[in-house]
Amino acid sequence: MMHVYTLLFIIWTSPVVLGFSSGLVSTSCDTMVPRHRAQAQTVPSPYTVTVDRSSYHAGYTIMVTLQGQSTTFMGFLLQAQEVGGSQPVGTFSVTDGQAQLLSCSGTANSAVSHTSSSSKSSVKVLWHAPASGSYKDIAFRATFVQSMKVFWVQVESATVSYSFISSASCGYSKLCMSQPSNCDPVSSDSCNFISVLASSTNSTFHVEISGQASGYVAVGFSDDQYMGNDDIYICVDGGNGSVQVQHAYAAGAVAPQKLPLGNVSIIQTSITAGIIKCFFSSENTISTQPGKAAATPMYYLLFASGPASGDSIEYHSTKFSSSQKANLRSPQLLLSGSSEPPIVKAHGALMLISWMTTGSIGMLIARYLKAATKGKRCCNKDFWFLAHVTLMSLSVIATSIAFILIFSYFGGWSGGSHPVLGCIVMILALIQPMAAAFRCTPGHKWRFVFNWAHALNALVIKILAVAAIFTGLGLIDTTDSRWLQKVMGGFFAWEVLSFLLYELNVRLCAKDKTEPGSDSKSTEVIFLIIFVLGNVTFLVALLCGIGQS
Secondary structure (H helix, E strand, O other), X not given: OHHHHHHHHHHHHHHHHHHHHHOOOHHHOOOOOOOOOOOOOOOOOOEEEEXXXXXXXXXXXXXXXXXXXXXXXXXXXXXXXXXXXXXXXXXXXXXXXXXXXXEEOOEEEEEEEEOOOOOEOEEEEEEEOOOOOOOOOEEEEEEEEOOOOOEEEEEEOOOEEXXXXXXXXXXXXXXXXXXXXXXXXXXXXXXXXXXEEXXXXXXXXXXXXXXXOOOEEEEEEEOOXXXXXXXXXXXXXXXXXXXXXXXXXEOOOOOOEEEOOOOEEEEEXXXXXXXXXXXXXXXXXXXXXXXXXXXXXXXXXXXXXXXXXXXXXXXXXEEEEEOOOEEOOOOOXXXXXXXXXXXXXXHHHHHHHHHHHXXXXXXXXXXXXXXXXXXXXXOOEEHHHHHHHHHHHHHHHHHHHXXXXXXXXXXXXXXXXXXXXXXXXXXXXXXXXXXXXXXOXXXXXXHHHHHHHHXXXXXXXXXXXXXXXXXXXXXXXXXXXXXXXXXXXXXXXXXXXXXHHHHHHHHHHXXXXXXXXXXXXXXXXXXXXXXXXHHHHHHHHHHHHHHHO
């Protein structure tokens, strides 16, 4: 009788044991709970489910990794499921001998499990998104079995969001432009992307825009690579996860004028982790001149993104344009090859020259080189004074010209910190010569007030000018490395070090309580030559960068 009970027990338990070791666990698909007659663990899982993408698109593939942090696992069951749902999504393929495909909910290859009960520390499989259907955000959920009585159920990966915009058909069924070039908004959070496809039979065109921004992303249709006379569509963060689509016209380098939205159908929009996306179609006629429509839809594409205040956009923080005009009805890949307008480059060059050479050298001469030129006069004035006045006058003149150029180009005020800093620098720079014209005589008892105020104002101007240059370079440097700002950072460190060395030299001379000798004067002149060469080197590098921007 005992043999009969033993045989019955073996027959009753064998499906469980065999099913566990072989990984054929389709019966657990719905709940993902293994039939081990034990309760799932409630403590944090020592296993993780990770993915190599944060978003997906139709037909895309994601690598999924199951891994033990500090211990191995014997078995597993993995599915992709909609967030908030339990039905499997997509299909898997395996290249790892430790994994096999299963059918769940009647869908072939919709789950993966182990092939044996051997210890595993890591398993990698591939998940393939459906080629069509209704798409939602998904998560990968796995059950990990450590032993017959120790297991964790539905350990979840990070959410993988569905991206309705991708570069998959760029050049084949739509016209695309992106920065960095050929990036994909599905796989890269830093990808700024535009796609357009105009109908060959009517005026309808479809637009996709994606980019990381604090307020808005926009696409413009233009006759040139610069802002002005542009037909613009803007996707603005509307708050609470909503995105508004706006239509506008830019008459110049100023804030665009809003237009009625017109015949625009919004297909889909989203904002996730600061990435704004919108997909819409429009039957509005594209016009870069008010009331005039082009015979052929040939335009430069412009991209811009930046902050917004409510539903009003502010000055862009990122912008680029296509390197050539494109026919909106012709699918192709466009390179971004925008160039700053010459007047903007001239503005930047003048400001760099003013505050990296003439201004810096003029300030240094007045502070540290009076003794080196003692006794040397020209036109009945000390040589150091003439050099200081000449250099600082050139700085004020160049700053004024740069100020006039940029305001004449933009035709008004633009947002952001750069114009604010620039205006303050301009005002303080004009105060310097005006105050100097009414200064007291050298022997007057109140002369020290002018000396201190003059020096303090110069220091403030210098600091604000450097800050203005930093923010200005940030507007034109669209490279991933931001190398122009890094060069400017190197220049700032160079100037601080140079002034500290000069100050140290002055302190040492004062400590000796002796008149500077010929050796000291030679040292100061050598320092000046080195300082000028260093400044000019940084200046040339930045001027080259502006020329190529």
